[in-house]
Amino acid sequence: MKRPSWVVPSWMVACVLLTPAMSRGQDNGPEPLTVATWGGAYEESQRRAYFAPFTEATGIPIKTVHYDGGITVLQEHLASGEVEWDVIDMIQSDASAACDAGLLAPIDPGILAPAPDGTPAQEDFMQGAINRCFITQIVFSTVIAFDDRAFPGVKPDSVEDFFDLQTFPGKRALRKAPVGLAEWALLSLSVPQEQLYDLLSTRRGLDLAARRLDEIRDSIIWWTRGVEPVELLTSGRAAMATGYNGRFFHARVMEGAPISVIWDGQLIGFNSWTILRGTDQAEQAARFIAFATRAENMAAQASLISYGPARKSAQQRVGLHTDVGVPMMPYMPTAAAHMERAVIRDHRWYSQTGELREQWFREWLGAGQTSE
Amino acid sequence: MDRKIVAQVVYQISAVTVVAILLGGIASLAAIGFVEAVHYLNGKLLISPYARVLAEDQHLLVVAATLLVPATGGLIVGLVVHFLVRQKRGLAPPDAILAAQTSGPAPGFPSGVASTLAALVSLGSGASVGQYGPLVYLGAMFGSLVGRLKLNLRHQRSIAIACGVAAAISTAFNAPIAGLVFAHEVILRHYSLRAFAPVTVAAATGYIVANVIFDRPALFLVSFNEVAHTYEYVFFALEGVLCAGMAWVFMRLLKVSTSTAERYIHWPWARPAIAGLMVGVVALWIPEVLGIGQETLRFATIEGAFGIGELGLIIIAKLVLTAVCVGFGFVGGVFSPALLIGILFGAFYGLVLPYLLPVPHSGLVVYAICGMMALASSVIGAPLTTILIVFELTRSYDLTIAAMVSVVFANLISYRVIGRSLFDLQLRSWGFDLSLGRDKAILQTHPIRDFLSTEYTAASDRDTVGEVRQRLVDDHRSEAMVLDHNGRLLGVIRLQCIVNSEAPLPVMEAIIPSFTIFDEQTSVWQSMESLRGFLGEAVPLVNEYGQLLGVVAEEAVIRAYLEIVHDLREEENEAA
Numbered sequence: 001m002k003r004p005s006w007v008v009p010s011w012m013v014a015c016v017l018l019t020p021a022m023s024r025g026q027d028n029g030p031e032p033l034t035v036a037t038w039g040g041a042y043e044e045s046q047r048r049a050y051f052a053p054f055t056e057a058t059g060i061p062i063k064t065v066h067y068d069g070g071i072t073v074l075q076e077h078l079a080s081g082e083v084e085w086d087v088i089d090m091i092q093s094d095a096s097a098a099c100d101a102g103l104l105a106p107i108d109p110g111i112l113a114p115a116p117d118g119t120p121a122q123e124d125f126m127q128g129a130i131n132r133c134f135i136t137q138i139v140f141s142t143v144i145a146f147d148d149r150a151f152p153g154v155k156p157d158s159v160e161d162f163f164d165l166q167t168f169p170g171k172r173a174l175r176k177a178p179v180g181l182a183e184w185a186l187l188s189l190s191v192p193q194e195q196l197y198d199l200l201s202t203r204r205g206l207d208l209a210a211r212r213l214d215e216i217r218d219s220i221i222w223w224t225r226g227v228e229p230v231e232l233l234t235s236g237r238a239a240m241a242t243g244y245n246g247r248f249f250h251a252r253v254m255e256g257a258p259i260s261v262i263w264d265g266q267l268i269g270f271n272s273w274t275i276l277r278g279t280d281q282a283e284q285a286a287r288f289i290a291f292a293t294r295a296e297n298m299a300a301q302a303s304l305i306s307y308g309p310a311r312k313s314a315q316q317r318v319g320l321h322t323d324v325g326v327p328m329m330p331y332m333p334t335a336a337a338h339m340e341r342a343v344i345r346d347h348r349w350y351s352q353t354g355e356l357r358e359q360w361f362r363e364w365l366g367a368g369q370t371s372e
Numbered sequence: 373m374d375r376k377i378v379a380q381v382v383y384q385i386s387a388v389t390v391v392a393i394l395l396g397g398i399a400s401l402a403a404i405g406f407v408e409a410v411h412y413l414n415g416k417l418l419i420s421p422y423a424r425v426l427a428e429d430q431h432l433l434v435v436a437a438t439l440l441v442p443a444t445g446g447l448i449v450g451l452v453v454h455f456l457v458r459q460k461r462g463l464a465p466p467d468a469i470l471a472a473q474t475s476g477p478a479p480g481f482p483s484g485v486a487s488t489l490a491a492l493v494s495l496g497s498g499a500s501v502g503q504y505g506p507l508v509y510l511g512a513m514f515g516s517l518v519g520r521l522k523l524n525l526r527h528q529r530s531i532a533i534a535c536g537v538a539a540a541i542s543t544a545f546n547a548p549i550a551g552l553v554f555a556h557e558v559i560l561r562h563y564s565l566r567a568f569a570p571v572t573v574a575a576a577t578g579y580i581v582a583n584v585i586f587d588r589p590a591l592f593l594v595s596f597n598e599v600a601h602t603y604e605y606v607f608f609a610l611e612g613v614l615c616a617g618m619a620w621v622f623m624r625l626l627k628v629s630t631s632t633a634e635r636y637i638h639w640p641w642a643r644p645a646i647a648g649l650m651v652g653v654v655a656l657w658i659p660e661v662l663g664i665g666q667e668t669l670r671f672a673t674i675e676g677a678f679g680i681g682e683l684g685l686i687i688i689a690k691l692v693l694t695a696v697c698v699g700f701g702f703v704g705g706v707f708s709p710a711l712l713i714g715i716l717f718g719a720f721y722g723l724v725l726p727y728l729l730p731v732p733h734s735g736l737v738v739y740a741i742c743g744m745m746a747l748a749s750s751v752i753g754a755p756l757t758t759i760l761i762v763f764e765l766t767r768s769y770d771l772t773i774a775a776m777v778s779v780v781f782a783n784l785i786s787y788r789v790i791g792r793s794l795f796d797l798q799l800r801s802w803g804f805d806l807s808l809g810r811d812k813a814i815l816q817t818h819p820i821r822d823f824l825s826t827e828y829t830a831a832s833d834r835d836t837v838g839e840v841r842q843r844l845v846d847d848h849r850s851e852a853m854v855l856d857h858n859g860r861l862l863g864v865i866r867l868q869c870i871v872n873s874e875a876p877l878p879v880m881e882a883i884i885p886s887f888t889i890f891d892e893q894t895s896v897w898q899s900m901e902s903l904r905g906f907l908g909e910a911v912p913l914v915n916e917y918g919q920l921l922g923v924v925a926e927e928a929v930i931r932a933y934l935e936i937v938h939d940l941r942e943e944e945n946e947a948a
Contacts, residue, residue, distance in 0.1 A: 202667055
């Protein structure tokens with residue numbers, strides 16, 4: 001595949017910035033930019049903080065399509081011949097793997113605006129956020145939450161409790177993907193988080209995790225879409241569920257659902273903006289990313305949903321929730337009290353072990369079927 | 373107090389403190405650098421499981437690395453050691469002990485650097501050796517450099533070496549008290565306040581550098597509540613005894629592998645490469661044998677991570693390959709392999725125990741930790757240090773007391789069967805025997821020729837008895853040394869034997885041909901031993917050609933003994 005040089009997008013962006021009306025489809029207004037993202041309360045916060053203000057500022061409408069992670073869908077989308085997606089909101093490990101597989105267009109770091117006080121973007125973003133073809137924008141967390149009604153007495157408060165069906169009976173909802181499962185299994189065996197990925201790099205570590213998961217196998221309900229864990233908990237079908245912290249925040253604070261979050265063993269991940277290779281709207285895509293990573297816009301999103309912005313100047317601007325006025329900091333995954341047993345997802349490990357994890361997961365699922 | 377004395381005391385205390393802080397910092401940074409470099413190499417060379425799993429899609433590359441990296445590393449180690457290290461072997465804690473105990477020449481700085489490089493390559497390429505030995509030597513190397521500075525401090529070299537070692541151990545284990553005790557227990561072999569103070573400062577500095585500045589992760593983290601049943605202490609004691617047996621097996625294997633390498637592989641520089649190849653071949657089936665085995669160490673404390681059979685297999689493989697790697701000349705220590713084999717053996721014991729004695733027990737963790745410390749303490753001869761490592765890393769009294777019981781029983785047995793430690797066995801093979809304490813060992817390092825006198829009465833083989841008798845009377849002596857024309861000693865003449873002899877009798881007919889004699893290598897200890905039943909005045913000392921260099925009076929031997937022992941007692945009882 002031919003690689004466009006680094007310089008091309010930046011001057012193209014410059015041209016677009018100077019002459020906004022010159023984009024294609026001048027007659028019927030600008031062609032919409034397609035952003036692949038995750039739906040639900042999260043997408044809603046993006047709509048309010050990024051999409052609507054962007055359209056207002058540039059006249060470019062934004063169309064969203066649903067995306068649930070992984071890089072296979074990208075490969076399939078590219079193979080279909082018609083590239084419709086422009087910008088994708090990807091998990092960092094997926095972005096890194098997709099970048100290595102040549103599925104993404106490079107992004108010129110020059111498009112990133114400095115902080116309002118003039119600090120260059122390179123220093124303002126968290127370490128490792130700015131990459132060749134992805135710009136990390138938020139810190140999210142996959143946490144364990146429980147239905148308060150299911151445990152009227154003693155409440156669960158650790159990963160160990162998630163695996164303890166005797167003390168805390170009830171169904172466990174887990175994402176049907178080899179993400180986080182092995183980490184929680186080993187954490188519950190009191191492996192320190194610094195050593196998780198070293199141990200999971202061995203056959204023994206994966207086998208051990210599989211055996212630990214066996215103990216709750218019969219109580220697992222699988223989910224695939226980010227909105228499901230909240231539904232499973234509120235409907236009472238699951239007593240405990242893993243899910244994205246922002247969704248649980250939204251359900252609890254905005255909708256008053258009886259859901260509590262266990263921060264112990266939270267799996268911290270990062271979401272990154274990427275541009276799909278082969279899109280004919282690369283310049284508008286870059287322009288959108290430049291817009292969405294401005295400190296004030298990132299802070300606006302963080303005041304709607306509890307995901308931490310990936311740049312310091314934006315973090316400093318996080319205060320009360322825009323609509324309900326609750327302070328946002330205690331709900332952020334990065335709050336100091338939540339970090340003690342947090343697992344920072346090793347995106348290098350994730351991006352290189354996709355096949356291994358998939359195979360492990362398939363084998364584990366298969367082992368369950370044969371034994372039943 | 374005299375102003376001059378006050379100034380001297382102030383100088384002493386501040387100089388010692390500065391030296392301790394400086395050495396603590398340097399040794400600690402060097403230790404961190406070393407550990408990081410090993411980690412980096414393990415990653416780049418596909419030794420660490422993390423690096424291997426990231427390269428999963430290139431399976432052949434992983435296989436090739438497994439086979440070739442340890443072997444190539446071995447070749448480099450062999451060449452470095454053979455051509456760059458003067459001693460032609462890796463420098464290790466015994467060298468540090470010797471340099472701290474004696475005033476003889478320490479291994480040079482260039483040899484030390486080359487040896488450290490060889491250790492780095494050994495560990496980096498996955499040989500089954502440990503990192504603490506090289507770290508201890510690294511600390512000792514900086515210590516002996518500082519020991520050479522003209523600071524006019526008493527026992528400067530031994531204290532400086534102890535400071536370097538304490539900081540290295542304190543950094544490596546994140547355990548300052550263990551570092552402090554290790555320097556006294558293994559290196560200095562005494563606890564004087566003068567040494568204690570600076571060594572404590574150095575250990576604390578190492579800890580601060582490791583924790584505050586670099587935030588190093590701990591060697592192992594376990595959670596353990598309490599020993600649930602009192603009878604388990606009996607199990608811990610028994611475990612200690614078994615660990616002493618394992619330590620004995622390990623040392624036997626080490627001896628066998630060393631002599632095998634010497635007998636069958638003619639070129640010393642090729643030996644580590646062959647050991648490396650063996651590691652690689654075994655690692656294709658049992659990857660746990662590669663490198664330091666941090667992950668395996670962790671798994672040993674998790675219930676259900678190993679089955680009994682595979683645990684036994686890994687223990688045997690690790691035991692044999694460590695003996696092969698060390699015996700064939702890879703540069704590295706035995707402490708971390710001993711910790712690893714010990715923790716695996718402890719886990720094995722913990723798994724087997726319920727089958728032998730079906731009574732409830734407190735889980736795997738405590739047995740694993742007990743095994744780890746009991747085996748390691750037998751090998752390195754440092755019971756206090758190992759007990760303190762458990763305490764500092766786990767901060768659990770129950771775990772520490774359990775480990776203490778195992779360690780003590782292991783040491784009771786191993787001390788008698790093996791000796792104090794592997795280090796002391798090595799030192800003994802170099803002629804420095806610490807098994808009866810410091811006195812004997814140090815008396816053995818001082819040659820009696822330092823107390824030589826050239827005042828004696830000489831006689832020629834052509835002299836007559838009358839001439840010699842007259843000369844002895846003139847010199848007020850009762851013994852004459854009979855020499856040939858080349859100055860070679862033929863015998864001695866004693867006045868009491870020739871008092872009534874005829875004057876013209878040739879000297880050679882009155883000579884005493886068998887008598888006590890010293891040579892240039894005779895130590896103070898040997899001279900003391902050979903003076904038992906000695907009746908003469910002085911002992912002649914000859915060079916390798918039999919030529920007389922002088923005599924050592926009986927009084928001089930006693931004086932030598934008293935002076936050396938006095939120095940030792942003074943060193944051991946000095947205040948700061």
